[in-house]
């Protein structure tokens with residue numbers, strides 16, 4: 001048995017390394033009052049500053065003294081914006097953008113590429129840098145901490161306010177009670193934990209993260225705040241909520257965040273074929289969690305799915321909502337039943353069916369292929385661990401300790417496993433040390449911003465549901481400016497492993513660190529090769545990908561190769577290697593791959609793409625169109 005490769009059943013999440021790390025809390029804690037005693041510190045705060053890598057001629061500039069960060073569009077777009085370390089565009093940044101746009105419109109008909117002109121820099125910066133509560137589990141952890149403060153303040157208000165003077169039908173008071181109850185609903189699932197521990201528990205579990213975002217968006221900030229704001233006498237309540245957010249420099253999550261969360265849950269449900277009835281009681285694939293979803297959680301999902309015309313999934317959530325009615329206290333049952341009934345009516349109208357007991361029958365064949373971003377369900381078989389490697393192919397696979405490739409490996413041999421013979425796909429166990437992983441993470445976390453994909457114009461990045469993750473570039477090969485000893489050593493190790501140039505300028509991309517969060521973050525199937533190699537940055541195309549897993553993932557998150565019928569379960573410290581480009585310069589379509597949605601826990605990886613021009617002697621191209 002080779003150890004890695006083909007996934008075995010998911011481990012228990014509590015044993016795995018899924019939670020936020022000590023160094024993450026540096027960045028989270030900076031925003032919080034430290035004397036708040038609701039936070040159990042558990043030694044989570046680690047003062048030591050990391051050796052942040054400056055990107056001297058690239059896009060990012062990070063100043064570890066001031067924690068100021070700028071994002072520099074100069075190379076690509078002739079514009080530079082300033083952002084602060086929390087990822088917001090600063091006032092200076094906004095002015096720079098405004099000036100740039102003015103200049104462009106003044107110049108009227110002059111040259112710049114039509115695509116670049118059309119491109120809205122402000123929108124791009126706002127999208128890339130907006131606080132993203134569904135994709136960014138660190139942001140979600142901050143929200144969990146703030147919400148806890150809000151809860152405590154509101155509880156105090158509800159207990160010590162002059163209660164006898166408040167009529168029992170006061171709407172503000174009713175919403176307040178409802179909100180407190182919704183918050184407390186999760187206490188059991190979170191084993192009564194508070195502070196940072198609670199926050200990590202919330203953010204590892206997509207159902208709890210979804211519940212939190214929905215609770216804050218639809219209960220706390222819309223219904224409660226709107227209802228209470230109409231009367232001056234409730235100002236204490238509004239003040240308690242607003243000040244908790246502003247003291248922590250946190251903006252309110254919005255309906256965009258709620259939509260991202262709904263999409264995340266939907267994606268997990270769809271890709272892994274999970275039933276709403278299981279999710280409703282906290283069962284996520286093989287994992288059992290204590291979470292229960294409320295009627296409103298289920299209804300919100302049902303309504304969202306009806307908008308997507310995903311009626312079969314909506315049907316499941318309406319059934320789940322109906323099942324939840326029994327658990328509702330007598331007094332609230334009538335209104336709950338009405339809300340569920342009205343959603344059923346909507347489904348019947350939209351599907352043009354007359355009775356709800358025939359909806360399921362009618363939708364059985366639908367299988368959801370048509371939902372917007374979703375591709376046929378069958379395509380995700382590898383993500384679900386349904387493999388189809390023949391015994392014959394398996395016989396080619398080996399694992400061994402490599403001490404021969406280079407004398408470097410003699411003392412500490414490389415643990416090699418061949419996962420596929422042709423095209424080759426390798427896994428190297430224990431490739432990267434815990435210290436190096438911690439170092440990379442510490443450098444990357446403050447620079448995380450939403451990851452995108454290269455727009456077809458190749459001129460810019462676009463942000464789509466095709467790839468949902470937070471991302472940072474570490475400019476590890478700028479050793480002329482800032483030789484970083486740790487990353488230099490890692491790159492050297494990669495060179496000895498691949499036999500390719502990685503450290504020379506332009507021989508590889510900067511190290512791309514990607515965090516998929518915990519709410520269904522994924523990267524759709526794609527090719528790493530860009531193909532129009534000659535036009536592309538003067539570097540040549542991507543010939544090899546070395547993907548390092550910096551975390552285990554308790555459920556989901558495999559790197560899947562659908563055409564090979566193989567998926568690799570993230571194993572912390574291991575790396576996989578494959579070749580996106582054929583020797584004839586075309587993408588090797590067999591190397592199609594993607595990052596499957598994270599079902600539970602968080603997924604962190606680092607990517608090294610090795611480029612052709614500096615490697616043309618070592619990875620020789622061929623005129624034979626068939627190779």
Ligand SMILES: O=C(O)CCC(=O)C(=O)O
Pocket residue numbers: 514523528547557558559560593594595596605607
């Ligand atoms: O995260 C993964 O499993 C795949 C990542 C990937 O394919 C990429 O970043 O190009």
Ligand SMILES: [Fe+2]
Pocket residue numbers: 526527528593
């Ligand atoms: Fe990729």
